[in-house]
Amino acid sequence: MTMNTQKHIRELTFSQAVNEAIRQEMRRDPAIIIMGEDVAGAAGRAYLGLTEAWGGPLRATRGLFSEFGPERVLDTPISEMGFMGAAVGAAMTGLRPIVELMFVDLIGTCYDQLMNQAAKMCYMMGGQIHVPMLIRIPYGTHGGPYDTSGGGPVYGGGAAAQHSQTLYSVLAHIPGLKVVVPSSAYNAKGLTISAIRDDGPVVVMEHKALGSAARGHVPEDPYTFPLGRAVVARSGKDVTLCGIGRMTLVCLEAADMLASDGIDVEVLDIISLAPLDETTILESIKRTRRLVVVDEDTPTASMARDIAARAADKAFDWLIAPVKTITSENTPVPFASVLEAHYAPRSDQVALVASELVRNKWRR
Amino acid sequence: MQLETKKSMPREQLLWVYQRMTLIRIFEEKLRELIQSGVPTGPVHLYIGEEAVAVGVCAALKQSDWISSTHRGHGHCIAKGVDVRNMMAEIFGKSTGTNHGKGGSMHITDFRVGMLGVNPIVGSGPTHAVGAALTSKVLGYDRVAAAFFGDGASNIGAIHEAMNLASIWKLGVVFVCENNFYADATPIEYALAGGSIVNRASAYGMPGIRVDGQDVFEVWEAAVSAVTRARAGQGPTLVECMTYRYYGHHQGDDPLRYRTAEEEEGARRRDCIDHFRGRVLTEGLLKVSDLETIDAENQRLVLEAVEFAESSPLPEQAELHSDVYSPDFS
Numbered sequence: 001m002t003m004n005t006q007k008h009i010r011e012l013t014f015s016q017a018v019n020e021a022i023r024q025e026m027r028r029d030p031a032i033i034i035m036g037e038d039v040a041g042a043a044g045r046a047y048l049g050l051t052e053a054w055g056g057p058l059r060a061t062r063g064l065f066s067e068f069g070p071e072r073v074l075d076t077p078i079s080e081m082g083f084m085g086a087a088v089g090a091a092m093t094g095l096r097p098i099v100e101l102m103f104v105d106l107i108g109t110c111y112d113q114l115m116n117q118a119a120k121m122c123y124m125m126g127g128q129i130h131v132p133m134l135i136r137i138p139y140g141t142h143g144g145p146y147d148t149s150g151g152g153p154v155y156g157g158g159a160a161a162q163h164s165q166t167l168y169s170v171l172a173h174i175p176g177l178k179v180v181v182p183s184s185a186y187n188a189k190g191l192t193i194s195a196i197r198d199d200g201p202v203v204v205m206e207h208k209a210l211g212s213a214a215r216g217h218v219p220e221d222p223y224t225f226p227l228g229r230a231v232v233a234r235s236g237k238d239v240t241l242c243g244i245g246r247m248t249l250v251c252l253e254a255a256d257m258l259a260s261d262g263i264d265v266e267v268l269d270i271i272s273l274a275p276l277d278e279t280t281i282l283e284s285i286k287r288t289r290r291l292v293v294v295d296e297d298t299p300t301a302s303m304a305r306d307i308a309a310r311a312a313d314k315a316f317d318w319l320i321a322p323v324k325t326i327t328s329e330n331t332p333v334p335f336a337s338v339l340e341a342h343y344a345p346r347s348d349q350v351a352l353v354a355s356e357l358v359r360n361k362w363r364r
Numbered sequence: 365m366q367l368e369t370k371k372s373m374p375r376e377q378l379l380w381v382y383q384r385m386t387l388i389r390i391f392e393e394k395l396r397e398l399i400q401s402g403v404p405t406g407p408v409h410l411y412i413g414e415e416a417v418a419v420g421v422c423a424a425l426k427q428s429d430w431i432s433s434t435h436r437g438h439g440h441c442i443a444k445g446v447d448v449r450n451m452m453a454e455i456f457g458k459s460t461g462t463n464h465g466k467g468g469s470m471h472i473t474d475f476r477v478g479m480l481g482v483n484p485i486v487g488s489g490p491t492h493a494v495g496a497a498l499t500s501k502v503l504g505y506d507r508v509a510a511a512f513f514g515d516g517a518s519n520i521g522a523i524h525e526a527m528n529l530a531s532i533w534k535l536g537v538v539f540v541c542e543n544n545f546y547a548d549a550t551p552i553e554y555a556l557a558g559g560s561i562v563n564r565a566s567a568y569g570m571p572g573i574r575v576d577g578q579d580v581f582e583v584w585e586a587a588v589s590a591v592t593r594a595r596a597g598q599g600p601t602l603v604e605c606m607t608y609r610y611y612g613h614h615q616g617d618d619p620l621r622y623r624t625a626e627e628e629e630g631a632r633r634r635d636c637i638d639h640f641r642g643r644v645l646t647e648g649l650l651k652v653s654d655l656e657t658i659d660a661e662n663q664r665l666v667l668e669a670v671e672f673a674e675s676s677p678l679p680e681q682a683e684l685h686s687d688v689y690s691p692d693f694s
Contacts, residue, residue, distance in 0.1 A: 033502055071502055077532065082491055082525025089495020092480060093430065094503055097495075112522075116485050117492070125473040125481060126464035127687035175688055199690035275689075 014214040015060040017185040018136070018206065021192035022061065022098060024222045026068055029096065032196060035074040035083055036100030036136075040065035043075035057102050058138055058211040084110035084135075088117045091133040096196065104139040104167045104205065111170075118201040119176035130199040134192070139166050140207040140246060140296055141333050141344050158340065161332035166297040168205050168244075172273035173301070178202040178227055179273040181245035185216040187271060190225025198227060207246040207296075214249075230277035232284065236266035239290040239354050242281065242307060244270045247294040253347035254354060263358050273303055278310055285315040290357050292324045294345050299327040321362045324353050371585050373423075378650055381423055381580055383658045385415040385637050388439045390666050391448055395438075395455065398670070399615050405455050406468045407484075411439030413610035416636035417542050418443035420583025421510055421603075424591045430478040430496040430509040432489030434542075435470055436609070437482030440512055445477040452669040458676035465679040466687070478507075487520035489513065490539060494526045497535035497594070508536035508594040510587075516547025518561045527568040527600065536594035538587065539570075541604040542577065548613045549622040565602035577605030578636040581643070608634075 012020065026032045039061045041053030055062025065073040076083040080101060087097040101107065107114070114135065121131045141164040172179045178200065182188035188206070195202035233248055234255055243251035248269040255265035266288050268281060285291050291311050295304035304325035311323050326345045334340050373381070392412050399405055411418070414436075422431070422443035433440040441451055446462060454461025455469045462474050473481040480496060483489040493511035500507045517523055518541055530537040541561050545552045558564070565572025573590070575582040583605055590601035608631035612619045619628070644650040 031503065033498075074533075077525075077528060079525035079528060081522050082494070082529045085488060085491020085522060085526065086495035086498055086529055089432070089480065089492030089509075090498045090502075091495070092475075092492065093496040093499040094505075095495075095499045112485055112488060113491070117483075117488055121481070122690050123687045124463060124467045124471045126462070126466045128463070128473060129475050130690040132690070178689065198692070 009217050010220060011215050012185050012218040013212050014182070014185045014188050014206070015058050015211040017189035017218045018060045018192050019062065019064070020218070021189045021196070021222070023064060023067065025193055025196045026064065026072065028222075031094060032096045032098065033072045033074060033090070034061060034064060034098040034100070035076050035087060037076055037078055037102050039100055040073050040075050043070070056100055058206065058208065060136070060206070060211065061100065080106055080110035081113065084113035085117065087133050088113055088121070088131055091118070091131040091201070092121065092129050096132045098134045098136065098196065100136045102138070103163055104137045105162050105165050107137070107167060107170065114171065114177065114201070114203070115174050119174045122200060123176055131201050132199045133201050134195040135201065135203045136206060137203060138206050138208045138211070139168065140164065140209060141340060158335060158337060160335040164333040164340075166328065168203075168273055169297050169302050171203050172303060176200070177274060179205065180227055180271055181205045181207075181273060183210070183214075183243070183245055183248040183269050183271065185214055185218050187225050189218050190223050191227070191271070193222055194224040194227050197224065202227065205245060210246055228272045228275045228277060230268050230270050230272065230280040232266065232280070233269040234265065234267040236264040237288055238264045238358050239292065240266045240268060240284040240288045241350065241354060242268045242270055242291065242293040244273065244295055244303060247296050247345060250345055250347045250350060251294055254350035257347065257351040258355060261355060263355055265354065270303070270307070276307070276310075278314070281307060281311070282315050285311055286318045289318050289320045291315075291319070292326065292350065292354050292357060294350055295325065295327045296344050297327060299325065299330050302327055321357045321360070324357060326350055326353055371588065373581065373584065375649070377423060378644060379654060379658065381419050381584075382640060382644070382650070382655060383662065384419045384422070384443050385580065385640065386659060387448065387662045387665065388412070388415045388418065388442045389637060390662050391442060391451070391669070392438055394666050394670060395452070396611070396615060403456070406457075406470070408455065408469045408615040409436040409613065410609065410611045410615060411436050413631065413636070414542055414544060414577065414607045415439055416580035416583055416640070417540065417577045417605045417607050418512070420580040421512070421538070421540050421587045423580075423584045424587035425508070425510060427477055428507050430480050430493065430507060432480045432493040432496070432509065432511045433482045434489060434512055434514055434517070435482065435484035435486070436514070437472060438469070441472050441474070441479055441482065444479045446472065446474040446479055448665055448669040449672040450474070452673040453676045456673040456676070457678065458673055459679040459683070460672065460676040464683065466683065487513065487517045487522035490517075490526040491522050493537050494530045494535060497530065497537045498533065500536055501533070506595065508538065508591055510538040510540055512540045512542060514547065515541065515543040515545065515552050515556065515561060516550070518564070519547075519555055527570070527602070530600040531568045531570050534597060534599040536597065537600040538590040538594055539600060539602045540587075541602065542607055543604055544607050544609045546609070546613070546619075546622065549617075551622065562602060562604040570600045570602055572602045572604065574604040574606065577607030578634045578639055580636060580640055
């Protein structure tokens, strides 16, 4: 990789990084197409001089239509079941579709195509076919006021129960689907490229609040980021905080707060929900002997409790404190900002739980 | 849409049509007998009675074209050219099956002959056919996709979304509705608003053709015109084939709990294979000896398939964990 030939360090937003990943891959491989609702916008209105009204709800696909045209950048009608199924059929027969579901809350309209079709084709057909498709799905809530800064409307804040959910556990639950959750512009680009190149269906969950807000160094040349791998985002010896997506940033904030109290926190960025990198999690627990899992999804049958159960099962001998999980409330996402602010895990809450875990004496 | 009447089918194709229709019939009658004798197969949905639909449509396709299928898929598989030995082995759960014993009757698939998979999630297959036709368009292939579905599926949203997408993108899809009058145990007159499936085609801006699905010539003529249109880039067509399944929804289902013996007898009097034999013999297109040769050969093929399936090994236990994911790209 010749990533550091630039004189200054190049920064992109999360959405710009995803956009660059898709653009570079589409230049490399003519079998890659992108489809979804308003991935361009103003479909068929070029005769009025109107094209690319949107470029996706998070503006992550802006400019792709101009470069690759209507045959490879397909605005779909509002018909998730139909176009998700078409993507599966296209993937089985030679294309490599990138499909954008506008929000994860819409998963119910096309869940069959992911859960019964894409996920299971390779297995139930005895390995004779593959379904190389990337499914991009925005998720999450702000837990704060509506944010109008950045490159377009940022959904999440105040979007209530049907436009703010996380729900990745219902995808990670299905054998055959790979599910990853980037936390930064850097890993968003690498994971997007890896997901495009993978020969099976890969879901990339993109937190709405990170789209324009998460900025960071992103090398210009294409690079991959391993699917199925967690990373140590910050090393420490007293307690492990596991974060997923935006919650990794919440964990890092909590780690800063705890550092001033003399608590040395290790933060794991789980990144891949399926397959889950159990090794990295268990190794971290061996170092710190304490675990807190922070998950923006609702608690029942969640990734947080799945990770906690694996720790209890496989790291019992090393743990010197109970495993804690911090999740969103077990309620639909509320509308009023005063309620929404208390819905998803916050850094002060994480810091409090972690410090109690370190300070208390636990009987073994 | 008006059909030109009586396209003539070449002799080779007449022989092929008869061979495929009767192979489906014999294969499934044998399978039914085996199930009744206790061979474990999992759920099986017999196609018997509807043979003219699958064969008439596939007679209009090339091997490189694709089909999507339904839960009642054995007929589609045989018509598209899947080897009956591997089919039988799959139904028996053997490692030599089309899917290496990982799919069973409800998932038989063979990509080598363009068979995109038997698919028991009603309505799902046609969306895959739309995707296949999209592949053909984007990559510039000369391949079309036929999507089989039942009258039951005509009421699920996926079908309507598939038809809308295929139509706005002018994709080479032939939507083939096998109207056998029953969705499981629910009669069509109860379930179908508007009283017509073929009329729904106009709502999606595509031609709709209704044919007698017991007459393989009619099915074939309609399919040829739909495939021609699809291949020319003019978009999809809906072909509704009026047909009948002789047995229950699944093997073991008693259809007399929701339909009458008189109705069944009436349908059997319009048997597609009898109809074909009658016509080709009356018109002197084929000789009795032609048909007898094929009958004997089919008997042999089916017995060989059963023998192959019975003598094939079961999957190794390690296969439980294989192919959950596609191989890593790296």
